[in-house]
Amino acid sequence: NAGVTQTPKFRVLKTGQSMTLLCAQDMNHEYMYWYRQDPGMGLRLIHYSVGEGTTAKGEVPDGYNVSRLKKQNFLLGLESAAPSQTSVYFCASSGATGGLSADTEAFFGQGTRLTVV
């Protein structure tokens, strides 16, 4: 049981380049999330999805787009990368009750370290 898998683990981009981060979960979870983590800033929610075909903005959505065409996958896209997007990106998934109700929890991937030069 792989849980939540992020691809790639590391990436270096030049300013203006585009890329897509893939998050895959094998737990049949409804909810999926993308976060970024910068030193001293904790985890900040970029976008999230409450089901296949749905997406919503989190705290810091600007400069990112997402898609949830399949229930098990949640893609995070950077159309034109900027140095301010240098960060560690985490994906997570949780059951139908979103991780904040009884007996549920969110499961995280191992992270993607992205550097934009």
Place this chain on the structure above:
Amino acid sequence: LAKTTQPISMDSYEGQEVNITCSHNNIATNDYITWYQQFPSQGPRFIIQGYKTKVTNEVASLFIPADRKSSTLSLPRVSLSDTAVYYCLVGSDRGSTLGRLYFGRGTQLTVWP
């Protein structure tokens, strides 16, 4: 989502009990209190959740007073491996908060030998 306030950092020595308090004055009736732990270079992991009174598992205890306006995560006899960031989350999966899982900055716990 109820706003939470927790200390930015705490220090402890091995073998001591550590209590991290989280304030959530505007917690709603349906809200649960959930704590996550994050080690360096890893994603957070769930450690404990509660609604009221006391919850205990193999990792920690969670104390919630009757008014639920705060909660305390208790780690018994910490070791160096408990050095991590601890996040307090308060909310529920209802209405306008559906799906919003906000972590904030958490509390950096450093355990010294």
